Amino acid sequence: MTEETVVxxxxxxxxxxxxxxxxxxxxxxxxxxxxTGGYEALxxxxxxxxxxxxDEVKSSNLxxxxxxxxxxxxxxxxxxxxxxxxxxxxxGDESEPGTYKDRQLMERDPHQLIEGCLLACYAAGLSQxxxxxxxxxxxxxxxxxxxxxxxxxxxxxxxxILGSSFSVDIVLHWGAGAYIVGEETALIESLEGNRGMPRLxxxxxxxxxxLYGKPTIVNNVETLSNLPWIVANGADAYKQYGSETxxxxxxxxxxxxxxxxxxxxxxxxxxxFRDLLYSPQFCGGIRDDNRLKxxxxxxxxxxxxxxxxxxxxLEARPVGAAGSMLGSGAIVVMDHTTDAVKACLxxxxxYARESCGKCTPCREGTxxxxxxxxxxxxxxxxxxxxxxxxxIGDNISPGPYPAxxxxxxxxxxxxxxxxxxxxxxxxxxxxxxxxxxxxRFRPEFEAKITKRSVNIPLxxxxxxxxx
Amino acid sequence: xxxxxxxxVEIAHEIISRYPxxxxxxxxxxxxxxxxxxxxxxxxxxxxxxLVGCTPAEVIGTCSFYEMFKxxxxxxxxxxxxxxxxxxxxxxxxxxxxxxxTLGVRAGTTTPDGLFTVEDVECIAACTExxxxxxNYRYFYKVGPxxxxxxxxxxxxxxxxxxxxxxxxxxxxxxxxxxxxxVRQSIPGDRRAGNADPDTAGEPAWLGAGGAS
Numbered sequence: 001m002t003e004e005t006v007v008x009x010x011x012x013x014x015x016x017x018x019x020x021x022x023x024x025x026x027x028x029x030x031x032x033x034x035x036t037g038g039y040e041a042l043x044x045x046x047x048x049x050x051x052x053x054x055d056e057v058k059s060s061n062l063x064x065x066x067x068x069x070x071x072x073x074x075x076x077x078x079x080x081x082x083x084x085x086x087x088x089x090x091x092g093d094e095s096e097p098g099t100y101k102d103r104q105l106m107e108r109d110p111h112q113l114i115e116g117c118l119l120a121c122y123a124a125g126l127s128q129x130x131x132x133x134x135x136x137x138x139x140x141x142x143x144x145x146x147x148x149x150x151x152x153x154x155x156x157x158x159x160x161i162l163g164s165s166f167s168v169d170i171v172l173h174w175g176a177g178a179y180i181v182g183e184e185t186a187l188i189e190s191l192e193g194n195r196g197m198p199r200l201x202x203x204x205x206x207x208x209x210x211l212y213g214k215p216t217i218v219n220n221v222e223t224l225s226n227l228p229w230i231v232a233n234g235a236d237a238y239k240q241y242g243s244e245t246x247x248x249x250x251x252x253x254x255x256x257x258x259x260x261x262x263x264x265x266x267x268x269x270x271x272x273f274r275d276l277l278y279s280p281q282f283c284g285g286i287r288d289d290n291r292l293k294x295x296x297x298x299x300x301x302x303x304x305x306x307x308x309x310x311x312x313x314l315e316a317r318p319v320g321a322a323g324s325m326l327g328s329g330a331i332v333v334m335d336h337t338t339d340a341v342k343a344c345l346x347x348x349x350x351y352a353r354e355s356c357g358k359c360t361p362c363r364e365g366t367x368x369x370x371x372x373x374x375x376x377x378x379x380x381x382x383x384x385x386x387x388x389x390x391x392i393g394d395n396i397s398p399g400p401y402p403a404x405x406x407x408x409x410x411x412x413x414x415x416x417x418x419x420x421x422x423x424x425x426x427x428x429x430x431x432x433x434x435x436x437x438x439x440r441f442r443p444e445f446e447a448k449i450t451k452r453s454v455n456i457p458l459x460x461x462x463x464x465x466x467x
Numbered sequence: 468x469x470x471x472x473x474x475x476v477e478i479a480h481e482i483i484s485r486y487p488x489x490x491x492x493x494x495x496x497x498x499x500x501x502x503x504x505x506x507x508x509x510x511x512x513x514x515x516x517x518l519v520g521c522t523p524a525e526v527i528g529t530c531s532f533y534e535m536f537k538x539x540x541x542x543x544x545x546x547x548x549x550x551x552x553x554x555x556x557x558x559x560x561x562x563x564x565x566x567x568x569t570l571g572v573r574a575g576t577t578t579p580d581g582l583f584t585v586e587d588v589e590c591i592a593a594c595t596e597x598x599x600x601x602x603n604y605r606y607f608y609k610v611g612p613x614x615x616x617x618x619x620x621x622x623x624x625x626x627x628x629x630x631x632x633x634x635x636x637x638x639x640x641x642x643x644x645x646x647x648x649x650v651r652q653s654i655p656g657d658r659r660a661g662n663a664d665p666d667t668a669g670e671p672a673w674l675g676a677g678g679a680s
Contacts, residue, residue, distance in 0.1 A: 026635075085663035128487070136547075138648050212487060253595055332552055346550070
């Protein structure tokens with residue numbers, strides 16, 4: 001199917017795989033899960049060999065939903081042969097600005113995630129599973145804890161699962177508020193009881209040397225939540241949805257200036273940004289029928305997209321070639337009333353706050369970016385500041401930074417991902433909003449510097465006193 | 468404010484027993500200390516170091532990295548207003564100013580009666596329901612100034628906020644600061660598969676039957 005026919009025919013039909021139980025108010029209970037076909041995939045898997053599950057998942061070409069988009073079945077195969085034990089660490093610590101889907105999956109269908117964990121452990125020979133839930137998500141922790149207790153009591157988790165030789169414990173672990181722990185090696189550090197600072201990689205990825213120095217598979221919540229459906233219905237059924245290179249469905253959280261913000265599960269690779277933003281079955285357009293100014297296509301770390309990119313399909317490769325990424329499935333939409341400089345500052349401030357401090361270019365650079373942007377917003381900007389912003393960005397992420405094309409402005413797309421002088425992508429993420437906004441809205445920045453309008457916080461103005 | 472109480476030591480031992488290496492239990496135990504006292508005291512950190520077999524310096528090293536751990540007392544209710552991009556676009560900064568003005572405190576500080584601490588926080592994963600806030604990590608969606616006032620009035624009066632988050636099946640109870648999840652994982656002894664010790668564990672039994680290597 002070409003892009004044109006999709007647009008002409010409207011968005012592809014809605015298919016619900018991971019969100020299929022969300023409409024039931026008791027979707028988080030074992031009763032509802034079992035009544036709707038839950039743990040059948042586990043029974044089916046246990047009746048066959050672990051290799052059969054690996055083959056099924058590999059054949060489904062399920063792509064990891066954490067951001068890198070690596071095929072899940074292939075990732076399992078990276079564990080070195082003959083090295084035991086192997087661990088499964090579930091990354092439920094996604095804290096990317098705009099990302100909402102993983103919390104919903106844990107709160108509304110924890111058993112689906114648990115079954116996914118069990119299937120992964122069985123297939124890849126993983127001896128223990130740690131389910132790391134983000135610290136701030138109290139309800140998700142409660143629901144997962146309750147679901148695990150139910151599943152243990154019913155014999156789905158623990159020793160000799162359903163009477164077989166398959167035994168694995170799933171341990172609920174919870175974080176304490178650090179964005180960087182969503183990075184897989186930082187997640188492992190945190191799980192070992194340390195400060196969540198990423199480990200140097202390459203050469204050794206967690207699949208080879210991970211938790212306690214042993215082979216470790218780190219999978220995202222949404223990735224694992226797809227497994228029960230794939231094993232129960234088969235890879236061929238899964239591949240009839242989505243595109244050839246990005247099969248199945250994917251969840252996207254749409255927030256910001258749209259009429260109906262929400263989390264939508266759509267067919268992967270064939271649905272376009274325009275479908276999501278404007279189709280009545282999804283967001284239904286920009287609020288007050290305003291003009292679209294820009295949108296973040298894949299969480300705070302992603303370089304911004306504009307109107308020209310609306311017809312791109314939701315698929316990693318074309319989005320990467322166009323200068324950004326789908327990341328964690330978070331789309332933040334901004335209409336023409338948005339102040340690009342303030343929006344840029346707000347995203348940069350996040351990275352400045354969350355930098356773990358391990359790598360100098362990020363620790364120092366993100367704070368400099370924030371300081372300079374803040375003074376521009378406050379009306380104290382200097383003419384040299386704009387080039388300085390780009391220069392600092394270049395120290396964190398050398399060379400041309402990924403950005404969207406802009407035919408009217410004479411700019412060509414620079415493909416994602418960026419190069420980096422840091423261990424993990426947090427530093428380069430802070431450069432994304434700066435380069436995106438400066439390439440496209442430089443006059444807005446310049447106006448703030450030359451006009452010197454002072455940014456007085458609302459509450460100070462109202463009270464008439466300076467605090 | 469002190470070391471863990473005997474009942475909590477018991478829970479601590481159970482948590483530690485789920486990990487192949489005791490230090491992995493550090494973050495859950497710090498949460499346990501915070502649940503007991505509402506914050507994490509030096510004495511509690513020394514006790515945790517004894518329990519997991521590391522130095523107190525290592526405990527404070529981990530503790531100080533994570534922003535949910537408070538190393539000084541905070542209010543009974545921790546009001547976290549999200550001002551990250553999705554919420555900012557829909558008026559989060561005004562909401563934060565309203566919170567500061569209503570409660571008479573700056574973000575990061577506590578009201579004199581010890582009831583409320585206001586914080587300006589990063590994305591709390593409710594972006595489609597912006598602007599949002601959490602009280603002791605319980606969500607409130609699409610919060611306007613009058614909603615905020617109603618939530619505060621309910622909490623002051625000791626009531627469950629009537630305007631509670633919309634997650635299906637949620638009861639609206641807001642436990643005191645420190646208590647995160649009210650349900651603990653408990654693994655019955657006869658159902659435990661056991662830890663996979665990184666030094667001694669071998670090939671899992673179910674692979675022996677053939678299949679994946």
